[in-house]
Amino acid sequence: MPRKSARLPATSPSDKNDLSLQRAMLAAQAAADCRGQQIVILDMRAVSDLFDFFVIASGTSRRQLMAMAEEIDRVLTEKTHAVRLGIEGEGDSRWILLDYGDIVVHLFDPETRAYYALEELWSDAAPVQFEPRSPAVPVGTAGDENTLAEEDASDEDVPDEDAYAPEEGEDTD
Numbered sequence: 127m128p129r130k131s132a133r134l135p136a137t138s139p140s141d142k143n144d145l146s147l148q149r150a151m152l153a154a155q156a157a158a159d160c161r162g163q164q165i166v167i168l169d170m171r172a173v174s175d176l177f178d179f180f181v182i183a184s185g186t187s188r189r190q191l192m193a194m195a196e197e198i199d200r201v202l203t204e205k206t207h208a209v210r211l212g213i214e215g216e217g218d219s220r221w222i223l224l225d226y227g228d229i230v231v232h233l234f235d236p237e238t239r240a241y242y243a244l245e246e247l248w249s250d251a252a253p254v255q256f257e258p259r260s261p262a263v264p265v266g267t268a269g270d271e272n273t274l275a276e277e278d279a280s281d282e283d284v285p286d287e288d289a290y291a292p293e294e295g296e297d298t299d
Contacts, residue, residue, distance in 0.1 A: 145206065145228070146178035146179055146228035146229055147178070147179065147254070148206060149179075149202055149206050149208055149226060149228065149229050150167050150178070150179035150181050150229045150254065151167070151254075151256065152198075152201050152202060152205055152206065153181045153198045153201070153202060153224075153229060153231050154167050154181050154183070154256050154258070155201075155258055155259065156194070156197045156198040156200075156201040156202075157181070157183040157194050157197075157198060157231075157233070158183075158258035158259075159197065159258075160185075160190065160193050160194040160197050161185075161190065162183035162184065162185055162190075162194050162233070163183065163184045163185070163186070163236075164182075164183065164184045164239075165181070165182070165183045165256060165258065166180075166181075166182045166183075166245060166253065166256075167179055167180070167181050167182075167253065167254035167256050168180040168182070168244075168245070168248055168251040168252070168253060168254065169251055169252040169253070169254050170248065170251050172250070172251070172252065173248065173250045173251050177227070177228060177229060177230050178228045178229060179228070179229045179230075179254070180229070180230055180231075180232060180244065180248065180251070181198075181229060181230075181231045181232070182231075182232045182234070182239070182244055182245065183231075183232075183233055183234070184233075184234050184235065184236050184239050185233060185234070185235060186235070186236070187235075188218075188220070188235075191220075191222050191233045191234075191235065192216070192222070194222075194233050195213070195216075195222045195224060195231075195233055198224060198231055199224065202226060208226045209226070209227075210224060210225065210226055211225045211226060211227050212224075212225040213225070220234065220235040220237070220238040221233070221234050221235075221238050221239075221242070232244060
């Protein structure tokens, strides 16, 4: 398929009526909330009829990539009622792809991202301006209730001291 045009100027996220752009921005922010790195949004509308946006992000571990994928899916489902059409790379892959029809999210480890170089492959796509909001707010503080809390800052996994106290009359030996 011939390309529609040469590289376009950067897209501004000012069109709030564009649902696919909103989804791309939400996916990028969810990746940022999970400490994703080098987050890029590409406007694919001028170069592809198959999807509107790519969201590309890197993570430093397999666990982080899975956490980003789960958070992106949660946010898009809750806030825009997006239905994920497919997912690839959940196993031992170093690249996770989430397909929502209008947007496709690519989550890579740094080496795999450099190898596939999607930004170069799709260099005719216009980059979308994206600045992540401030880091996630710890649980129990004021702020957006949908932001991720810092993993290590949560007290949810710390057992209550009294949780292991023996009941009155219980044998502790």
